[in-house]
Amino acid sequence: xxxxxxxxxxxxxxxxxxxxxxxxxxxxxxxxxxxxxxxxxxxxxxxxxxxxxxxxxxxxxxxxxxxxxxxxxxxxxxxxxxxxxxxxxxxxxxxxxxxxxxxxxxxxxxxxxxxxxxxxxxxxxxxxxxxxxxxxxxxxxxxxxxxxxxxxxxxxxxxxxxxxxxxxxxxxxxxxxxxxxxxxxxxxxxxxxxxxxxxxxxxxxxxxxxxxxxxxxxxxxxxxxxxxxxxxxxxxxxxxxxxxxxxxxxxxxxxxxxxxxxxxxxxxxxxxxxxxxxxxxxxxxxxxxxxxxxxxxxxxxxxxxxxxxxxxxxxxxxxxxxxxxxxxxxxxxxxxxxxxxxxxxxxxxxxxxxxxxxxxxxxxxxxxxxxxxxxxxxxxxxxxxxxxxxxxxxxxxxxxxxxxxxxxxxxxxxxxxxxxxxxxxxxxxxxxxxxxxxxxxxxxxxxxxxxxxxxxxxxxxxxxxxxxxxxxxxxxxxxxxxxxxxxxxxxx
Amino acid sequence: xxxxxxxxxxxxxxxxxxxxxxxxxxxxxxxxxxxxxxxxxxxxxxxxxxxxxxxxxxxxxxxxxxxxxxxxxxxxxxxxxxxxxxxxxxxxxxxxxxxxxxxxxxxxxxxxxxxxxxxxxxxxxxxxxxxxxxxxxxxxxxxxxxxxxxxxxxxxxxxxxxxxxxxxxxxxxxxxxxxxxxxxxxxxxxxxxxxxxxxxxxxxxxxxxxxxxxxxxxxxxxxxxxxxxxxxxxxxxxxxxxxxxxxxxxxxxxxxxxxxxxxxxxxxxxxxxxxxxxxxxxxxxxxxxxxxxxxxxxxxxxxxxxxxxxxxxxxxxxxxxxxxxxxxxxxxxxxxxxxxxxxxxxxxxxxxxxxxxxxxxxxxxxxxxxxxxxxxxxxxxxxxxxxxxxxxxxxxxxxxxxxxxxxxxxxxxxxxxxxxxxxxxxxxxxxxxxxxxxxxxx
Numbered sequence: 013x014x015x016x017x018x019x020x021x022x023x024x025x026x027x028x029x030x031x032x033x034x035x036x037x038x039x040x041x042x043x044x045x046x047x048x049x050x051x052x053x054x055x056x057x058x059x060x061x062x063x064x065x066x067x068x069x070x071x072x073x074x075x076x077x078x079x080x081x082x083x084x085x086x087x088x089x090x091x092x093x094x095x096x097x098x099x100x101x102x103x104x105x106x107x108x109x110x111x112x113x114x115x116x117x118x119x120x121x122x123x124x125x126x127x128x129x130x131x132x133x134x135x136x137x138x139x140x141x142x143x144x145x146x147x148x149x150x151x152x153x154x155x156x157x158x159x160x161x162x163x164x165x166x167x168x169x170x171x172x173x174x175x176x177x178x179x180x181x182x183x184x185x186x187x188x189x190x191x192x193x194x195x196x197x198x199x200x201x202x203x204x205x206x207x208x209x210x211x212x213x214x215x216x217x218x219x220x221x222x223x224x225x226x227x228x229x230x231x232x233x234x235x236x237x238x239x240x241x242x243x244x245x246x247x248x249x250x251x252x253x254x255x256x257x258x259x260x261x262x263x264x265x266x267x268x269x270x271x272x273x274x275x276x277x278x279x280x281x282x283x284x285x286x287x288x289x290x291x292x293x294x295x296x297x298x299x300x301x302x303x304x305x306x307x308x309x310x311x312x313x314x315x316x317x318x319x320x321x322x323x324x325x326x327x328x329x330x331x332x333x334x335x336x337x338x339x340x341x342x343x344x345x346x347x348x349x350x351x352x353x354x355x356x357x358x359x360x361x362x363x364x365x366x367x368x369x370x371x372x373x374x375x376x377x378x379x380x381x382x383x384x385x386x387x388x389x390x391x392x393x394x395x396x397x398x399x400x401x402x403x404x405x406x407x408x409x410x411x412x413x414x415x416x417x418x419x420x421x422x423x424x425x426x427x428x429x430x431x432x433x434x435x436x437x438x439x440x441x442x443x444x445x446x447x448x449x450x451x452x453x454x455x456x457x458x459x460x461x462x463x464x465x466x467x468x469x470x471x472x473x474x475x476x477x478x479x480x481x482x483x484x485x486x487x488x489x490x491x492x493x494x495x496x497x498x499x500x501x502x503x504x
Numbered sequence: 505x506x507x508x509x510x511x512x513x514x515x516x517x518x519x520x521x522x523x524x525x526x527x528x529x530x531x532x533x534x535x536x537x538x539x540x541x542x543x544x545x546x547x548x549x550x551x552x553x554x555x556x557x558x559x560x561x562x563x564x565x566x567x568x569x570x571x572x573x574x575x576x577x578x579x580x581x582x583x584x585x586x587x588x589x590x591x592x593x594x595x596x597x598x599x600x601x602x603x604x605x606x607x608x609x610x611x612x613x614x615x616x617x618x619x620x621x622x623x624x625x626x627x628x629x630x631x632x633x634x635x636x637x638x639x640x641x642x643x644x645x646x647x648x649x650x651x652x653x654x655x656x657x658x659x660x661x662x663x664x665x666x667x668x669x670x671x672x673x674x675x676x677x678x679x680x681x682x683x684x685x686x687x688x689x690x691x692x693x694x695x696x697x698x699x700x701x702x703x704x705x706x707x708x709x710x711x712x713x714x715x716x717x718x719x720x721x722x723x724x725x726x727x728x729x730x731x732x733x734x735x736x737x738x739x740x741x742x743x744x745x746x747x748x749x750x751x752x753x754x755x756x757x758x759x760x761x762x763x764x765x766x767x768x769x770x771x772x773x774x775x776x777x778x779x780x781x782x783x784x785x786x787x788x789x790x791x792x793x794x795x796x797x798x799x800x801x802x803x804x805x806x807x808x809x810x811x812x813x814x815x816x817x818x819x820x821x822x823x824x825x826x827x828x829x830x831x832x833x834x835x836x837x838x839x840x841x842x843x844x845x846x847x848x849x850x851x852x853x854x855x856x857x858x859x860x861x862x863x864x865x866x867x868x869x870x871x872x873x874x875x876x877x878x879x880x881x882x883x884x885x886x887x888x889x890x891x892x893x894x895x896x897x898x899x900x901x902x903x904x905x906x907x908x909x910x911x912x913x914x915x916x917x918x919x920x921x922x923x924x925x926x927x928x929x930x931x932x933x934x935x936x937x938x939x940x941x942x943x944x945x946x
Contacts, residue, residue, distance in 0.1 A: 018915045020615065020618065020619050020622075021619050021837075021841050022619070022622065029844075030842065030844045030846055030847060031586070031588065031841070031842040031843075031847075032586070032842050032844060032846075032847030032850075032851075034843075034847055034850040034851050034854055034927060035854055035927055035930075037853065037854045037856075037857030037861075038858075038860050038931045039857055039858055039861035039931050039934070040861070040932070041580070041857055042853075042857040042860040043854045043860055045879075046856060046860055046879060046880075047717065047745065047856065047879055047881070048717070048879060050721070050747075051717055051720075051742070051746055051747055051879070052745065052746070053744065053745055053746055053747045053849075054747065054751075055629050056845040056848075057623070057626035057743060057744070057748070057848065057850065058580050058624060058626050058746065058771065058845070059840055059843065059844050059845045059848060060840075060841045060844060060928065061843070061844045061845065061846075062841055062844070064842070067588055067592070067841050067842060068588060068591070068592065070841075071513075071592040071593075071616070071838055072592065072595070073594075074611070074612040074615045075592070075595045075597035075598055075610065075612050076597065077611035077612040077615065078597045078598065078601050078609065078611065078612030078613055079601060079609035079610065080597045080598070080599075080600040080601040081568075081596075081600040081601070082596040082597065082598055082600045083597065085700045086602060088602060091602055091603075091934055092605045093602055095506075095507050096599070096600050097507060099505075099552050099555060099556060101594070101599075102556060103555070103556060103559035103560075103563075106563040107557060107563070107568045107570050108562070108563025108564055108565075108566045108568050109559075109562075109563050109566070109568075109769070109770065110568070110767045110768070110769055111568035111569045111570050111767065112566055112568055112768060112769070112770035112840060113569055113574060113580055113582070113768050113770070113905060114579075114768065114770055114771030114772075114907065115576050115577075115578050115580070115907050115908040116567070116569075116576070116770075117896070117897065117900070119897075120566065120567040120900065120905075121566050121567070121770065122565045122566065123561075123562040123563055123564065123565030123566040124562075124566055124770050126562060127562050130646065134546055134881060134897075137544055137545055137546055137759070138546075147681060149638035149642070149772060149773070149827075149829070150825075150826065150827035150828070151826065151827060152824045152825055152826045152827065153638060153642070153825075156677070156824060159535065159680070160676065160679060163679065163680070164679075173901055183814075183815075183826075184813070184814035184815040184816070184817070184818050184821065184826075185814050185815075185824050185826050187814075187818040187819035188814035188817070188818060188819060188821040188823065188824035189782060189824040190682070190819060191819040191820070191821075191824075192649075192677075192680050192823070193680040194679070194680035194681055194682060194823050195680075197818075197819045202899075203544060212522070231576075234533070235533040235534050237533050237534070237535055237841070239535070239538065240535065240538060242539060247833075249873065254913065263534070265540060265543075265544045266531055266534060266539065266540060267534050267538050267539050267540055271537050271538050271539075271540060280827075282827065286507075287635075288599040288600050288831070289600070289602045289603070289827075290598070290599055290601075290830050290831030290832075290834075291598050291599075291601045291602070291603070291610075291613035291616075291617075291830040291831060291834065292602070292603040292604065292613070292635070292827060292828055292829040292830035293636065293773075293790065293828040293829045293830045293831065293832075293885065294638075294772070294773035294774075294827070294828075294829045294830075294831060294832060295827040296550075305623040310676070317567065318552065328601055332672070332678075333673040333676055333679070333846075334672045334675055334676030335641075335669060336673060336675050336676060336677075337638070337639060337641060337642075337669075337673065337771070337772065338579060338639045338640050338641035338642075338667065338670055338673065338771070338772075338774070339579075339580070339639075339669065339671050339770070339772055339774075340762065340770060340771040340772065340774040341771070341772055342638075342767050342769075342773040343770040343771055343772050344767070344769035344770075344773050345588035345771060345772070345773055347559070350559075351555055351559055352556050353546075354550055354558060354559075355505035355545065355549065355550055355552070356505050356506060356507070356549050357546060357547050357548040357549035357550065358544035358545070358546030358547065358548060359543075359544075359548055359549060360505070360506055360542060360549045361544060361546070362543075362544065363506065363508055364508070365933075366527045366530075367508040367510055367658075369520075369527070369530045369531065370510070370515065370518055370519070370527055370530065371518075373522045373530055374518045374521055374522055375721075376522075377521050377522045377523070378521065380737070389533070390524075390529075390530050390532065390533055393531075397584055412508040413565055413606070414608070417517075417606070417608060417609060418526025422606065422609060423606060428815070438895070441814055442507075442508045442860050442913065443507050443508060443509065444509070445509040445510070445514070446509075446510065446514045446518060452558065453862055464593045473839065474608050477611075478608075478611050478626050478802075478804070479607070479611060479737065479796040479798045479802050479803075479804035480608065480799050480800060480802070481608065481798055481799065482607050482608070482797070482804045482805075482806045483796045483797055483798065483799075484607075484796065484806050484808065485796040486796050486797070487795065487806045487808040488794070488808050488811075490796075491785070491794055491808070491809075492791055492794055492795040493618075493621055493632050493633075493785075493793065493795075493808070494621050494625045494631075494632070494633070494793050495618070495619065495622040497906065499803060501795040501796060501797065501803060502797060502801070502803045
């Protein structure tokens with residue numbers, strides 16, 4: 013990483029410089045008055061004026077101020093930062109996929125429809141569900157899709173319901189989606205095992221419960237082993253079970269949401285199926301459902317006419333909740349996911365789960381003397397440790413995270429899940445080698461020693477990055493959310 | 505392919521460390537009654553060359569627009585993507601990074617997003633932009649939520665001249681909060697503003713779905729007089745020549761940003777652009793990047809005002825959005841930097857002139873006419889003799905992609921087609937399209 017002072021593209025702009033070449037119209041000017049004067053732009057937008065080399069250097073340098081999977085290990089819990097195969101980028105860039113217009117008639121996009129159809133077949137087998145929508149662009153939009161389907165399901169049964177149950181260890185998107193879908197959140201506590209408290213669940217169930225959202229394995233990295241009892245209890249009051257697919261990586265080919273009793277499943281392709289996170293997106297959040305919910309899926313869904321051997325958009329869906337995406341979802345992301353699924357195949361998917369769980373348990377074992385686990389026993393693909401014992405020395409989980417940066421690693425997720433004090437949540441994924449995990453474990457153990465011997469070293473960290481710890485409180489208090497000449501945020 | 509790095513020795517040694525007899529033992533917390541006791545019924549692994557061949561085979565079953573002249577529009581456009589955009593935005597340091605929650609390791613992505621927000625504000629004439637949403641439809645959904653929260657009203661008035669898919673998305677998402685929807689008619693090409701007295705917002709598009717230009721200022725006055733907000737979905741490629749929605753009085757500006765350096769990709773991944781005035785900043789959905797300093801006074805960027813967001817605020821968050829479309833926002837930022845203010849204006853002028861040339865020629869074809877008289881920017885509605893879907897299909901046989909047909913917007917438009925003319929459509933292609941049209945409708 014370069015340590016140059018931060019400079020935006022605006023700061024290298026010089027009036028009159030440019031990169032772009034735009035074709036002249038070559039058809040004469042547009043008729044006078046084509047745009048009424050009062051709709052004409054009066055002041056040009058302040059966009060940067062730069063040469064192409066300025067442009068290339070600026071964004072190349074910025075890219076070098078960024079961590080990435082291609083740079084090093086990225087053990088963020090709940091994020092599944094695994095290797096993104098390069099071949100996925102090659103296939104997604106094929107003109108036959110990249111250069112398809114979303115309004116093209118079905119006859120011109122048979123390969124694209126077939127790709128979605130084949131992907132659906134794989135997801136159906138992996139999840140134990142019946143039918144899939146590809147419209148949701150990310151997990152949270154998948155949640156919203158599933159919750160709106162829950163709403164439609166109960167409404168169709170003449171039994172509208174108002175409450176959705178969520179464990180206290182859930183991702184923040186769960187309760188946010190529940191609220192946006194028009195339901196009230198009823199939170200279920202975790203018990204001392206880190207699992208859904210069955211008694212509390214029983215007590216929370218009544219005829220107003222539309223369903224339960226559950227991540228399994230949960231965000232503590234533990235398998236909800238009572239899942240059959242949970243499913244039976246929720247179903248007994250007429251509720252539905254929603255599977256948050258954030259942690260699907262742990263169980264591929266081992267156990268399927270459908271076999272556990274779930275009715276609705278979303279999948280994060282950018283977690284489980286190696287599509288790049290892109291600095292925060294794009295993702296894709298396909299949603300798979302059981303047969304009894306299929307009629308509520310967003311429309312259209314992909315259909316296949318066996319007689320004619322052609323794929324089509326099935327728009328004849330009178331009970332559909334409607335539509336979640338402006339077009340067909342993040343198709344380009346799904347091409348990458350399909351490429352990955354076919355690359356590693358069924359056996360490869362099982363191996364993914366096995367090696368992800370092995371890696372997590374190995375890392376857990378290597379560090380647990382210094383960082384006790386929130387819950388004992390085997391973990392799945394991730395674990396939650398606690399840095400509580402270092403608080404006495406004034407060292408917080410965030411200090412450990414920042415020191416880890418100086419030692420060459422991206423830190424685990426800290427302070428999540430909220431139910432564990434000084435939480436450090438690590439998910440190494442299956443694509444890290446033993447050497448890589450040893451390096452990370454050694455670094456964490458070194459830091460544990462430093463927490464006692466030199467806590468200031470941790471408080472000062474990171475020192476190897478282009479900037480040190482940034483003043484987030486100041487950022488929120490003196491808001492600068494767009495460029496201004498003279499970079500006033502530096503001086504005020 | 506197999507992307508797991510473990511040798512047999514690794515597995516043995518690691519199991520010994522964790523104290524398990526087998527990998528299977530690590531899965532023993534899963535009750536056997538729910539376990540999948542068989543192999544997945546899926547194809548086996550393939551070589552990299554094999555999988556490329558497979559995908560190439562599927563790609564060949566499509567007719568990408570490179571094999572045609574693309575005059576299709578309706579919210580997705582064939583604009584030129586500069587080489588620099590692909591080379592820079594898709595650098596692995598950006599593409600394979602995560603959400604910038606550790607700012608010291610994410611100054612690259614945060615820095616670009618700060619620039620992105622700045623550029624969006626400039627295009628839209630707004631004070632604050634977020635770091636992106638899923639697509640143009642999702643941006644409108646969030647804009648409605650903002651308006652409903654700000655006005656404490658739940659009626660949404662939507663122009664008829666809006667992408668019909670967006671309209672469906674709005675109604676689908678609106679089922680949660682329980683919004684009611686009304687349509688402002690636009691069968692004359694532009695929107696007739698109805699009574700907005702108990703409305704949370706009016707939604708317009710500029711240009712609208714028919715390509716026509718709306719009187720945004722008048723709409724803003726009508727909305728504000730009624731205590732409603734004005735939401736305008738604008739076209740970023742028009743922003744060099746058309747007045748910014750914020751300047752004309754819009755309260756929220758949204759856009760589909762595919763046109764800024766992002767491929768067509770059969771509808772996604774695209775880019776939801778969202779910007780508003782500063783009084784609404786605490787209702788803005790999703791991530792916002794702010795500038796600040798570190799302990800030694802060095803400037804840098806962080807995610808800010810996170811108390812709006814789901815990971816902090818949970819069910820009280822402004823939105824449920826988490827993953828967004830950062831990589832598409834990076835592409836848009838590089839693209840806008842490549843364009844600069846002059847390039848953006850020239851882009852607009854070329855689209856304007858060429859679309860008007862195409863409209864003039866197409867309307868001179870016997871039996872064809874422009875559906876509307878209103879001013880337009882890069883896209884127009886052509887009325888054709890007979891069924892528009894049929895004409896679209898016949899034009900495809902001649903190598904011209906047009907559309908979409910507009911019957912789904914209103915039955916009275918079933919003989920109408922959208923025709924979009926970007927800077928990539930040459931004068932020869934425009935003439936070719938109109939010749940083909942003459943043959944097709946003869």
